[in-house]
Amino acid sequence: MGRARFETLKLSGEVSLAFEGRPLLDKASVVLYLAPPDRMRLRVYRVGIPVLDLLYRDRQVWSRPAGDISAYQSLVYGLHPALFWWKYMDTAEFLPLPESLVLKTATQTVWIDRQTLLPLVHEFVSPEGPVYVQYSAPAAMESGRLFSSHIAVVAPSYSAIVSIRKMAADETLRPELFSWETD
Numbered sequence: 001m002g003r004a005r006f007e008t009l010k011l012s013g014e015v016s017l018a019f020e021g022r023p024l025l026d027k028a029s030v031v032l033y034l035a036p037p038d039r040m041r042l043r044v045y046r047v048g049i050p051v052l053d054l055l056y057r058d059r060q061v062w063s064r065p066a067g068d069i070s071a072y073q074s075l076v077y078g079l080h081p082a083l084f085w086w087k088y089m090d091t092a093e094f095l096p097l098p099e100s101l102v103l104k105t106a107t108q109t110v111w112i113d114r115q116t117l118l119p120l121v122h123e124f125v126s127p128e129g130p131v132y133v134q135y136s137a138p139a140a141m142e143s144g145r146l147f148s149s150h151i152a153v154v155a156p157s158y159s160a161i162v163s164i165r166k167m168a169a170d171e172t173l174r175p176e177l178f179s180w181e182t183d
Helices: 069-083 085-089
Strands: 009-019 022-035 039-046 049-057 060-064 093-096 100-104 108-113 119-126 129-140 146-154 158-169
Touching: 009 069, 022 069, 039 069, 049 069, 060 069, 069 085, 069 119, 069 129, 069 146, 069 158, 085 108
Parallel strands: none
Antiparallel strands: 009 022, 009 158, 022 039, 039 049, 049 060, 093 100, 100 108, 108 119, 119 129, 129 146, 146 158
């Protein structure tokens, strides 16, 4: 199976987030920028006003405004592998099943739909414990590439539902987007 290759991804949509049983965000607008191998920036807006900006780079998490960094780290450590699920599968054992393909490593298992080649379920271990991710609602980018437009993440301390309205691949993103130096 070929690996998905892209330089950058920009996703926009909605996110609902609960941390330790408390709702933190309910259908907030979100823009997520991804650049392999390990750069991610999540910007959350309420009524067009920025309320949260998370940056993940070099295995570290920064936030603006400053908040409960442990909650943000938990979120990022769960979302990052959920969005970059194929990155961890270089050494995976490949198990074909009648309706899905299974990629399995010592710490992760991904079930992939045979028709769309999109992930269906992803189980992995994060620094805080086991994480379960369910993907659904395949949609297409303008380029025709498919993506899962609904991602549900359940971790020991939080749950997140991400609904993606639009995804664009290989957009030209400024390198400084992944740093705090300039905005």
